[in-house]
Amino acid sequence: MNGVNLRNIAGSDLPPDVAAASGYDHRGHCYLFSHKQLGELGRIVLIQVRERKMLMQAELYQGQDKPESPTAKKRKAVFEQVVATVNAAFEEKLSGPS
Numbered sequence: 001m002n003g004v005n006l007r008n009i010a011g012s013d014l015p016p017d018v019a020a021a022s023g024y025d026h027r028g029h030c031y032l033f034s035h036k037q038l039g040e041l042g043r044i045v046l047i048q049v050r051e052r053k054m055l056m057q058a059e060l061y062q063g064q065d066k067p068e069s070p071t072a073k074k075r076k077a078v079f080e081q082v083v084a085t086v087n088a089a090f091e092e093k094l095s096g097p098s
Contacts, residue, residue: 009089015081027057033082038071039063041079044086056090058083 014020017036024030028047034040040061047055060079065072 009085013085015078018082035078038075038078041075041082056087
């Protein structure tokens with residue numbers, strides 16, 4: 001697969017206290033993100049749609065919290081930072097030399 005993987009992103013690129021792990025998703029490469037205090041944040045799935053085209057799908061973990069709760073809002077804010085970091089690496093890889 002010609003896509004990005006998280007080996008292209010250093011742990012220091014992610015927000016503090018965020019860890020990444022490989023997961024399983026039938027659509028493609030799946031990465032799970034968690035936070036030391038907030039728990040599970042969400043997942044990013046990289047899906048190859050054509051030979052040199054990939055789709056990045058980010059899914060925020062909902063859990064038991066209501067979307068308006070302080071914990072859910074914090075989890076969303078941290079995950080948005082993660083998604084922005086991964087997206088920047090994804091765009092950089094796709095726009096770089098072949």
